[in-house]
Amino acid sequence: MAKILIIDDEAPIRRTLREILEYEKYKVEEAANGIEGLEKIKNEQFDMILCDIKMPGKDGIEVLEESMKFTDTPIVMISGHGNIETAVEAIKIGAFDYIAKPLDLNRLLITLRNAMDKSKLITETKVLKKKVSQKYEMIGESEQISSIKELIERVAPTNARVLITGENGTGKELVAHWLHEKGVRSKAPFIEVNCAAIPSELIESELFGHEKGAFTSAHKQRKGNFEQAHGGTLFLDEIGDMSLSAQAKVLRALQENKISRVGGEKEISVDVRVIAATNKNLAEEISKGKFREDLYHRLSVIVIEVPALRERKGDISVLAQHFMEDISAANGKAPLAYSFEALKMLEDMPWSGNVRELRNVVERLAILCDQNVDEKDIELYVKPLAK
Numbered sequence: 001m002a003k004i005l006i007i008d009d010e011a012p013i014r015r016t017l018r019e020i021l022e023y024e025k026y027k028v029e030e031a032a033n034g035i036e037g038l039e040k041i042k043n044e045q046f047d048m049i050l051c052d053i054k055m056p057g058k059d060g061i062e063v064l065e066e067s068m069k070f071t072d073t074p075i076v077m078i079s080g081h082g083n084i085e086t087a088v089e090a091i092k093i094g095a096f097d098y099i100a101k102p103l104d105l106n107r108l109l110i111t112l113r114n115a116m117d118k119s120k121l122i123t124e125t126k127v128l129k130k131k132v133s134q135k136y137e138m139i140g141e142s143e144q145i146s147s148i149k150e151l152i153e154r155v156a157p158t159n160a161r162v163l164i165t166g167e168n169g170t171g172k173e174l175v176a177h178w179l180h181e182k183g184v185r186s187k188a189p190f191i192e193v194n195c196a197a198i199p200s201e202l203i204e205s206e207l208f209g210h211e212k213g214a215f216t217s218a219h220k221q222r223k224g225n226f227e228q229a230h231g232g233t234l235f236l237d238e239i240g241d242m243s244l245s246a247q248a249k250v251l252r253a254l255q256e257n258k259i260s261r262v263g264g265e266k267e268i269s270v271d272v273r274v275i276a277a278t279n280k281n282l283a284e285e286i287s288k289g290k291f292r293e294d295l296y297h298r299l300s301v302i303v304i305e306v307p308a309l310r311e312r313k314g315d316i317s318v319l320a321q322h323f324m325e326d327i328s329a330a331n332g333k334a335p336l337a338y339s340f341e342a343l344k345m346l347e348d349m350p351w352s353g354n355v356r357e358l359r360n361v362v363e364r365l366a367i368l369c370d371q372n373v374d375e376k377d378i379e380l381y382v383k384p385l386a387k
Contacts, residue, residue: 001025001026001027002026002027002047002048002116002119003026003027003028003029003044003045003046003047004021004026004027004028004029004046004047004048004049004050004112005028005029005030005031005037005040005041005044005046005048005049005050006018006021006028006029006030006031006050007030007031007033007034007036007037007049007050007051007052007055007060007063008030008031008032008050008051008052008055008078009032009033009052009055009056010052011032013052013101014030014032017050017103018030020105020108021112024109024112026112029044029046033055033056033057033058034051034055034057034058034059034060034062034063035057035058037049037051037063038058038063038066038067041067041070041071041073042070045073046073047073047115047116047119048073048074048075048076048096048112048115048116048119049067049073049074049075049076050076050078051063051064051075051076051077051078052077052078052079053077053078053079053086053090054079054080060077060079060090061086061089061090061093064077064090064093064094064095065093068093068094072119072122073119074096074115074116074118074119075094075095075096076095076096076097076098076099076111076112076115077090077095077097077098077099078098078099078100078101078103079098079100079101080100080101080102086098096111096114096115096118097111097114097115099111137174138171138174138175138178139315139318139319139322140312140315140318140319141314141315141318142312142314142315144307144311144312145307145312145315148175148304148306149178151302151304152175152178152179152182152304153182155179155302155304156178156179156180156181156182156183157182157183157184158183159184159273160301160302161254161273161274161275161276161298161299161300161301161302162176162179162275162276162301162302162303162304163275163276163277163278163282163296163299163300163301163302163303163304164176164275164276164277164278164303164304164305164306165277165278165279165282165303165304165305165306166277166279166305166306166307166308167279167308167354168279168353168354168356169309169353169354169355169356169357170306170307170308170309170354170355171306171354171355172237172277172279172306173192173235173237173277175277175304175306176192176233176235176237176275176277177190179233179275180232180233180235180273180275183233183273185231185232185233185273188229188230188231188232188233189228189229189230189231189232189233190229190232190233190235191225191228191229191232191233191234191235192235192237193206193207193225193234193235193236193237194237194238195236195237195238195239195240195241195242195246196237196238196241197238200243200246203242203243203246204245204246204249204262205218205222205224205262206224206225207224207225207226207246207249207250207259208224208225208226208249208253208259208260208261208262209221209222209223209224209226209227209259209261209262210222210224210261210262210263210264211261211262211263211264213263214261214262214263214264215262215263218262218263221261222261224259224261226253226259226270226272227259227268227270229270229272230270230271230272231271231272232272232273233272233273233274233275234272234273234274234275235275235276235277236250236274236275236276236277237276237277238277238278238279239276239277239278239299240278240279240280240282240285240290240291241280244290244292247291247292247295248292250274250295251292251294251295251298253270253272254274254295254298254299255298257269257270257271257272258270274299276299282296308351308354309351309354309355309357309358310350310351313347316343316346316347316351316358317338317343317346317347319355319358319359320338320343320346320358320362321335321338323358323359323362323363324336324338324362324365324366324373327359327362327363327366328366331366333366335366336365336366336369336371336372336373337372337373338372338373338374339372339373339374339375341374341375342373342374342375342377342378345375345378345379345382345383346358346361346378346382349382349383361381361382364381364382365377365381365382368381369381
């Protein structure tokens, strides 16, 4: 049942609103003044707040300004003494809506339902953001991972370009997400491009967009990844696989902060932080003429090397237990415990697929093991497939 707070110094108004809202099956709380209302907002969770503007002590505008500092709950201002200027001021500060007294019942109920929809969206967004944050959480207590986390904390608030290196499956994309989430661009788009998955003849259109008629299948204008990431972060994964012609255009974009769509002549300004990642040795690629040295220097202002799992064995048991809890929760099961011997066997494996491989192994164990995971389960379900 949705919960609504009424803040009004007039008892008859509070009583009338309570009767209307309770008839509509809402739970109602009351506050007789602004100070009491703020105290309730701080200590209780509401789905919507109705607040009078003209009140003794602390008026509605003051309540609105203070409450905006610690709650996302939609606040609807009500007043019999207001005017257009007051309404505009309230909306500018952050009020969801403004309703004049005497209250129109239909207007009130429509506003109420709209505010409830907003409240629901805010809650869902918070849940989704928490899930995303957990999805990209960096798990590990080793010295290597601690050093990476510390470096991220220092680099993220800047706009410095970062090159992330490491083997497949080490978690380079997690580092990229952390750099974005902890930076000043966290509320802006994070656009991820897997350069290895896009054919070389399409990579330029993907990155820079194209104009209608630029090529046979270009039936309409399309914005590229640089434009989509404007104000935010562009993550170029597996950049070592990018064609030389695309590299040249990326270099120009980084130098001038401008791009041109394929088939277009107009220059478009872009404000993008570029983070790149690769599993290749770019120094070797440069010597072979497969990667531009000038682009490498543009991208590698900061270099973060993500170690292979076999180089941080102390994190294997922590990761295995984290994945077991995560996978079991997703399947509505209680997590299985590992024996000491089972964890030791996992730590001694080569893990050529790194963290990605470990997660797959844990998922297999969570599905196939009946109770706890012991050394026999590792011998049966893991070792034969690891050879």
